[in-house]
Amino acid sequence: MTNRTVTVSIKRYNPETDKKPYWQDFQVELTAETTLLSALEDIKSDQDGSLTFRRSCRHAICGSCAMMVNRANMLVCDLPLEKVLDKNDRVTVEPLPYQPVIRDLVADQSSFWKQYERVKPWLVPPEGEHQREFRMTPEEVKALEHAEMCIMCGACYSSCPIIAGNKEYIGPHALLKAFMRVLDPRDTIPEERLDIVCNTEGAYRCHKVLNCTQACPKGLDPAKAIAVLANLGFRTGKISQERMERLRSLIPADEIPVKAAGD
Amino acid sequence: MTETITHDVIIVGAGLAGSWAAMVASREGVTNIGVLSKVYPLRSHSGAAQGGIAGALNNIRSVDGKLESVPVGESGDDSIESHMFDTIKGSDWLGDQDSIEVMVNDAPGIIYEYERMGCVFSRLEDGRIAQRRFGGHSSPRANYAADWTGHVLLHTIHEQALRHGVRFYSEWQMMELIIEDGVCRGVVAMDILTGELHVMRAKAVMFATGGYGRVYQITSNATANTGDGVAIAYNAGVPLLDMEFVQFHPTGIYKHGILMSEACRGEGGYLLNANGERFMENYAPDKMELAPRDLVSRSEQTEINEGRGIGDDKQGIYLDLRHLGAERIMERLPQVREIAMSFLGVDIIDEPAPIQPTAHYSMGGIPTDVNGQVVIDADNTPLHGFFAAGECAAVSVHGANRLGTNSLLEASVFGRRAGYAIAEFIKGGAKLHPYSGDGVSRQRERLDNFMSKSRQNGNGRGQPEQVAAIAAELKQNMTDNCGIYRTEEKLLIAREKVRELRERFKRVVVMDSSQRFNTELLTAVETEHLLTFSEVIIEGALNRTESRGAHFRTDYPKRNDEQWMKHTLAQNTPEGVALSYKPVHIFWDRYPPQERKY
Numbered sequence: 001m002t003n004r005t006v007t008v009s010i011k012r013y014n015p016e017t018d019k020k021p022y023w024q025d026f027q028v029e030l031t032a033e034t035t036l037l038s039a040l041e042d043i044k045s046d047q048d049g050s051l052t053f054r055r056s057c058r059h060a061i062c063g064s065c066a067m068m069v070n071r072a073n074m075l076v077c078d079l080p081l082e083k084v085l086d087k088n089d090r091v092t093v094e095p096l097p098y099q100p101v102i103r104d105l106v107a108d109q110s111s112f113w114k115q116y117e118r119v120k121p122w123l124v125p126p127e128g129e130h131q132r133e134f135r136m137t138p139e140e141v142k143a144l145e146h147a148e149m150c151i152m153c154g155a156c157y158s159s160c161p162i163i164a165g166n167k168e169y170i171g172p173h174a175l176l177k178a179f180m181r182v183l184d185p186r187d188t189i190p191e192e193r194l195d196i197v198c199n200t201e202g203a204y205r206c207h208k209v210l211n212c213t214q215a216c217p218k219g220l221d222p223a224k225a226i227a228v229l230a231n232l233g234f235r236t237g238k239i240s241q242e243r244m245e246r247l248r249s250l251i252p253a254d255e256i257p258v259k260a261a262g263d
Numbered sequence: 264m265t266e267t268i269t270h271d272v273i274i275v276g277a278g279l280a281g282s283w284a285a286m287v288a289s290r291e292g293v294t295n296i297g298v299l300s301k302v303y304p305l306r307s308h309s310g311a312a313q314g315g316i317a318g319a320l321n322n323i324r325s326v327d328g329k330l331e332s333v334p335v336g337e338s339g340d341d342s343i344e345s346h347m348f349d350t351i352k353g354s355d356w357l358g359d360q361d362s363i364e365v366m367v368n369d370a371p372g373i374i375y376e377y378e379r380m381g382c383v384f385s386r387l388e389d390g391r392i393a394q395r396r397f398g399g400h401s402s403p404r405a406n407y408a409a410d411w412t413g414h415v416l417l418h419t420i421h422e423q424a425l426r427h428g429v430r431f432y433s434e435w436q437m438m439e440l441i442i443e444d445g446v447c448r449g450v451v452a453m454d455i456l457t458g459e460l461h462v463m464r465a466k467a468v469m470f471a472t473g474g475y476g477r478v479y480q481i482t483s484n485a486t487a488n489t490g491d492g493v494a495i496a497y498n499a500g501v502p503l504l505d506m507e508f509v510q511f512h513p514t515g516i517y518k519h520g521i522l523m524s525e526a527c528r529g530e531g532g533y534l535l536n537a538n539g540e541r542f543m544e545n546y547a548p549d550k551m552e553l554a555p556r557d558l559v560s561r562s563e564q565t566e567i568n569e570g571r572g573i574g575d576d577k578q579g580i581y582l583d584l585r586h587l588g589a590e591r592i593m594e595r596l597p598q599v600r601e602i603a604m605s606f607l608g609v610d611i612i613d614e615p616a617p618i619q620p621t622a623h624y625s626m627g628g629i630p631t632d633v634n635g636q637v638v639i640d641a642d643n644t645p646l647h648g649f650f651a652a653g654e655c656a657a658v659s660v661h662g663a664n665r666l667g668t669n670s671l672l673e674a675s676v677f678g679r680r681a682g683y684a685i686a687e688f689i690k691g692g693a694k695l696h697p698y699s700g701d702g703v704s705r706q707r708e709r710l711d712n713f714m715s716k717s718r719q720n721g722n723g724r725g726q727p728e729q730v731a732a733i734a735a736e737l738k739q740n741m742t743d744n745c746g747i748y749r750t751e752e753k754l755l756i757a758r759e760k761v762r763e764l765r766e767r768f769k770r771v772v773v774m775d776s777s778q779r780f781n782t783e784l785l786t787a788v789e790t791e792h793l794l795t796f797s798e799v800i801i802e803g804a805l806n807r808t809e810s811r812g813a814h815f816r817t818d819y820p821k822r823n824d825e826q827w828m829k830h831t832l833a834q835n836t837p838e839g840v841a842l843s844y845k846p847v848h849i850f851w852d853r854y855p856p857q858e859r860k861y
Contacts, residue, residue: 123381
């Protein structure tokens with residue numbers, strides 16, 4: 001079924017020269033090895049050098065190449081082209097939505113990164129030097145892994161209907177990071193973190209549409225993380241010393257009802 | 264508008280080495296640090312490392328071939344000395360042993376520092392950091408986070424750099440290193456978004472720009488790994504060390520080159536040829552699949568060359584993980600499983616995965632001491648104000664062949680040490696040296712030439728050339744003629760081809776005329792860098808008439824310590840590459856050269 005010519009339809013836009021975005025079709029040869037990214041690379045090298053997109057690692061770990069493919073956000077580097085062709089052998093590619101377009105498939109992710117920094121994504125460890133590691137159980141690690149595997153590609157952010165209209169919203173990517181830090185027994189500022197995220201620009205703004213969870217190319221569940229944060233802020237206000245036990249009872253997070261708290 | 268930007272310190276590259284240095288220098292009180300990265304910092308290629316970071320923590324030991332956790336209070340069988348010897352042997356006695364000693368001594372401490380900063384390592388039942396086996400290491404000392412270790416390390420250190428107030432210039436491309444009168448004064452860089460060029464002056468500059476694997480056709484490297492820092496330093500008169508040593512990883516995805524972690528073999532995976540044989544028993548009967556990468560890749564290539572490869576073009580080998588079982592694969596190798604499903608349509612739980620050797624790691628680079636200070640000759644003369652660490656640097660701890668898990672360690676250890684050294688340098692009264700040169704106009708001209716209309720019309724000097732075509736021919740040339748197996752004959756062909764491509768490159772045109780986020784223009788710049796250091800790799804390989812580590816000459820198949828136990832130094836001169844040599848630091852009483860067998 002491979003080895004045929006197919007159509008990649010790309011939304012083009014250069015704000016320096018174009019009044020508005022327009023669609024352009026390119027024909028590419030499909031082989032068994034063609035990914036959507038390799039098709040874009042081929043178009044750029046053989047047909048139109050000005051086609052602009054981001055990419056780097058080629059195996060879904062760097063997070064550079066999230067785009068909107070057939071109206072859904074995904075990474076294009078590990079995406080076999082054949083998988084996303086419609087019955088007319090055609091696929092549409094657009095930049096991640098809800099953000100200004102820098103050029104073609106490159107979105108301006110400034111607000112995305114600003115919100116990431118806003119939640120203080122770094123762990124704040126206790127003072128002092130340590131001779132050995134802090135002991136954590138495999139189960140604790142498993143709970144954190146759900147958030148740690150986030151590659152900050154922005155697929156969730158650009159699928160969130162709140163982000164579409166409100167760039168003050170912290171967004172699923174940053175809330176997932178905050179969730180991970182609040183859950184981490186090594187962190188020293190969980191209360192401050194909840195103050196940052198448990199408000200109407202944060203966890204309480206979430207409408208639980210779950211687009212973020214659906215969009216995540218890593219199979220993570222930001223919606224559930226946001227619900228857990230909302231719960232924590234709503235029920236306890238300030239969390240205290242028993243925080244560890246209470247948080248552990250939240251692991252695995254599978255049992256957390258998604259529509260528990262919030263607005 | 265072109266403007267001059269001034270910092271105390273400019274670091275180019277935001278992977279592990281650059282972020283460590285920035286974080287540490289900032290923590291030590293240097294407040295005015297700028298970090299440039301051609302991609303967003305979290306996109307850096309350190310994040311693609313999978314299997315682990317080496318360090319003799321002694322959490323796990325091997326008993327009768329089975330791994331068990333070391334009971335608290337009992338001693339394991341690993342040691343700093345063992346890590347050191349394995350690294351020396353892995354390097355085929357080309358690693359500097361004083362540098363290796365520093366790295367292995369720093370290893371446990373930096374892993375604990377990562378852990379305390381929030382890094383989510385996989386754990387043993389009792390809560391200690393989990394460890395696994397890795398090739399060439401005689402104990403299970405690969406400390407890991409599933410098979411995304413680099414990802415968690417990179418995110419952790421980037422977050423800590425933000426915490427300490429480091430300023431990042433994301434999507435800025437460095438164009439030129441400014442050195443005048445033996446003093447480093449800054450860089451010229453382009454803001455990719457606007458296409459504008461800026462002089463960035465600093466008291467200290469550090470390169471942490473990564474490796475140069477993109478010069479090969481099949482590679483595990485990210486598209487960003489075009490060796491920019493290596494080429495730019497070389498153009499600025501800094502010599503390069505041991506550039507002919509390029510590591511081929513044994514398990515790249517067939518036809519794609521994307522990495523399938525060595526953890527696959529660390530966890531017990533087999534390599535099979537077309538006859539279903541575990542052929543490694545013919546090459547490394549003791550270590551089998553866990554022999555070092557140079558040896559395993561050569562063994563695979565021999566099987567392929569002798570007709571026992573798999574796949575439609577017989578250029579592949581099978582990596583068989585089925586016997587590990589679904590549970591272990593899902594827990595320890597989840598990312599690898601995803602990769603094989605996406606690119607091969609193979610579930611490694613049920614089927615063996617077609618793989619092939621893939622260009623993976625650059626042992627060579629900018630010579631430095633153990634504190635990241637760049638040194639420019641065999642006497643280790645420092646270049647004032649210029650530092651480097653990570654894959655773009657050559658300390659040299661990896662020598663002729665790097666062991667798996669030693670790269671995350673090296674980037675971290677020497678990045679951190681560079682951070683301390685830079686802080687000391689700044690606090691010791693380093694000056695901002697004047698610069699009134701024309702770096703910006705020189706680089707502007709370089710870029711404008713690519714886009715010039717007269718060149719597009721042929722300019723009376725022959726047909727215009729396309730960047731993509733030249734890059735493709737170069738990569739094919741390096742793979743065919745300067746790859747796993749080398750001969751004088753092939754290397755001479757490689758040299759001729761690079762010369763031809765360099766000539767043709769003078770007629771390259773970039774059709775994209777926009778200033779804004781012009782990635783075609785960037786590709787031209789990157790390709791020029793590839794061409795620059797290709798020549799250095801080839802000259803070093805031609806001259807080195809022996810086989811050592813990753814450099815294998817079928818016409819000189821033996822290691823020759825008498826003549827060649829020395830580092831190659833390559834200097835840019837008007838006449839071309841000038842080679843000289845530098846002794847290897849050997850502790851003769853402790854680790855004298857031995858035959859390297861596995």
